[in-house]
Amino acid sequence: MRNILLLLFIFICSNSLFAKETYKRTLLLMGSRFDITLIANDSVQASKYIDIAINEISRIESLISSWDSNSETSLINENAGIKPVPVSKELMDLIERCITLSRLTDGAFDITFASMDKIWYFDGSMTRLPSQKDIDAAIQKIAYQDMLINKENNTIFLKKKGMKIGFGGIGKGYAADMAKKKLIDEGVTAGIINASGDLCTWGKQKNGQDWKVAITNPLNKAKAFALIPVVNGAVVTSGSYEKFVQFNGKRYSHIIDPRTGYPSQGIISVTVFAPQAELADALATSIFVMGIEVGINRINQLKKVECIIIDELGKVHTSDNIDISSYE
Template identity: 55%
Template sequence: MKNLILAFCVSTFFSFGQQLHKKKASLLGSPFEITVVATDSINGEQFCNLAINEVKRIEHLISDWIPSSQISKVNQNAGVKAIAVDEEVFNLVERSIKVSQLTNGAFDISYASMDRIWKFDGSMKEMPTEIEIKKSVERVGYQKILLNPEEKTIFLKEKGMKLGLGGIGQGYIADQIKALLISKGCTSGIVNVSGDINTWGFQINGEPWTVAIVNPLNKEKVFATFPLIDSAVETSGSYEKYVTFNGKRYSHIIDPRSGYPASGIISVSVFAKQTEIADALATGVFVLGVDVGMNLINQINGIECIIIDDKGGVHYSKNIDLQSK
């Protein structure tokens, strides 16, 4: 789940023939917002419509909820045959597997194969058994996703396997919107795909786009702001969906390796040049935990992170540069 604890701050005045144009929509089953700097309202509307159409185009390629999508076709043929996909889809899956390798499987797009034995709607009265939990992840494993680079095919080795690109696809979409609008002459903007935020250029007043980091335990309190200059941020959180058994808090984000919910963290914000990698790593870090997750981030150039643990403690990666409030 992408929790929008990031609020972006936008100046709203006109200057030298430029103006801000905003558009909100419900896309991918989640909030979507685009803000662009344009010459006039017509120009701004054109940019925003291009962005919305790009979301829909990619959704119809990679959504596992749309039966006719290429990813759905791969899932429907799990254990049966390899499916040829567009190079765009193939490359995204290939990059997803690389993140799985980087995170030792804490991020895994085959997580969609898991049996949904955990319920976070208030209906769970007791934990699943160890046997149930172990069985729930039997078909999960990025190592079982077979790619053929020459034929651009994807094959899932076992029947019942299923890919879900929700943990990386929204970030990819944000990156693609940015690239598309820049190619069409949009010099500045900020796109928010359900919490996956990417920016380019500057606001009309020359200031960077800025996000506010909100404490999920007190959403009225902003404890830091962060300027985004041609860069991205993504936040994953569990502070709204979780269960508690024997005094331990279990998040709705499940470790695909073990079948157990991640614990110890309530929020992860990852900053990067691309939303795609921020998106995937936020999930991976959440599963890995504070110490292992932060150690991973500190080894990757150009990636920074803020973790809020379940005691309210705030942890920063070594090179992060926050503007404290």
């Protein structure tokens, strides 16, 4: 009995000595708020791991930033219509996945949409609607089909002068995924990375429960439709209710249809659940453009992907294999 009690004492002491805690840091990265939360033995270890995640996110930003003149993305844009640009395998792979997503969404997702960066502004500076002439001119430069990939030479070429690529619709999700992978490789057993609504998780909370995300009612932010567990996966919520302009009594959101050059209509919030934040990020924006019926149909064809859509009247629509009533 004495030996059993001694072993039990040692077990309790060792568990308390190495008891894990939850640590969180909030900071500005990629021009957005990032919340990095993880489970670690102590604050020193947690700080080290969070720094590793920050460095990885910063590395991704330097790769895909269109504001950094030295980034591979900027070099591709500067040489549009001039010559192919050598790129790293990482950027080549990311662009290839973007093209796959463009095909999947019938062009609702298109990284050459960056060619319209000077048409619509949602920072309070717009005083009138853009002219149809300006919109039409910008649309002529939006075409993922005009990105030429040469895998043999590892080059990307934009065929038309003035074309641009940008990763605003997928970049934060990709960065969150890569930071998660980095931390898992470092031995971090559980965490959650929230890149301004692009969220990915792994492991479980300190109390052994799954990480959970609240699906907020955009018409009443104090109320949530449901609290849904996210198990080693990602969830991204995009909304059209915060960034918009209004002219002649009509609201124009910041989510633009790259095929028409005009803001999408009819949907105010989309939440997508997927294995990776990169995929969820791209699909959440695409559903706004595709619309409720087409968007849900597309999601229903994808394995391990679900969505929740809230229309402008506050009605909730979901893909086939998710039932939010069970989480209310």
